Amino acid sequence: GGPGREETRGFALLPPDAEKADVLRGLDLGRIARQLLAGRAACAWPSVAGRPGDTLRVVTYNIHSCRSMDGRVFPERVARLIGNLKADVVALQEVDVYRTRTGRRHQARMIAEALDMRYRFFPVVENGDGGYGLAVLSRHPFSRILCDWFPVMPGNKKREERGVIWAVIDTPAGPLHLFNTHLGLNPKERRFQATCLMGRSWLRAVPEGEPVVMCGDFNAGPRSPTYRLITERLRDVRKGFEDDPKAIRPTFFSRNPLFRIDHIFASQELRALKVRVPRSHDFQVASDHLPVCADLRVIQSAGGE
Helix, strand or coil: CCCHHHHHHHHCCCCCCCCCCCCCCHHHHHHHHHHHHHHHHHCCCCCCCCCCCCCEEEEEEEEEEEECCCCCCCCHHHHHHHCCCCCCCEEEEEEEEEEEEHCCCHHHHHHHHHCCEEEEEEEEECCCCEEEEEEEECCCEEEEEEEEECCCCCCCCCCCCCEEEEEEEEEEEEEEEEEEECCCHHHHHHHHHHHCCCCCCCCCCCCCCEEEEEEEECCCCCCHHHHHHHHCCCCCCCCCCCCCCCCCCCECCCEEEEECCCCECCCEEEEEEEEEEECCCHHHHHHCCCEEEEEECCEEECCEE
């Protein structure tokens, strides 16, 4: 459209089975398109039968409460974009549930149902206006879920609550321990929270020899003390892909990413085969972060297949 008598006219190319109705306004056209996208989000998830049983695709994504950079709240778009990544396990941060600011919708359930995945949601922040927190989605069953808040750092004023989901997922290659978290904005607070993550209640409680993935929005780059603390025990899946620009892209801010603060870390029982940070226009608009996507193969030991 544009200035003049034709400015409100438009057209769209729709599938043959689209709703057969007279379209009188652009709003009608938009409604039909949204219904088609919502109804086919699960179909956008192609079969992964060709993927080896010992290989898992893991995605971590801060979805910014599904508030797009164009100002709209659009969980259907987030679901479609995640579906296009063909993931087995998805860790989400900044998920809204029944909050007024995002239309009082259960975003975790909406996205999981659109993708035909199981889900668990942890409301790290909860008040009379709903919940806000972390979610884990999986194509495979959960055998255990543990959610908890980080303790407040001694001597530090209480800031926004932060926490972690520990999900044990029954994959074809055996149990996978997935930790999904979103660390604080203060550097000392982040290091304290990372120390908790690496301690006896979380990482050190995983049975020896079972694979671990730790992912999320760490608000910390590769040169930070927090990152160095975590990589003493776990490996950044992007290590070894330094020559691949699609693997080492920054993740924040999505429109012009400068900071690499979203990470996937893995134990020695997992080997990274491929890593990508998608940066299409849709991903740049859907959230203020870009996702990180990694194909991980379960190996018998650190020394061999």
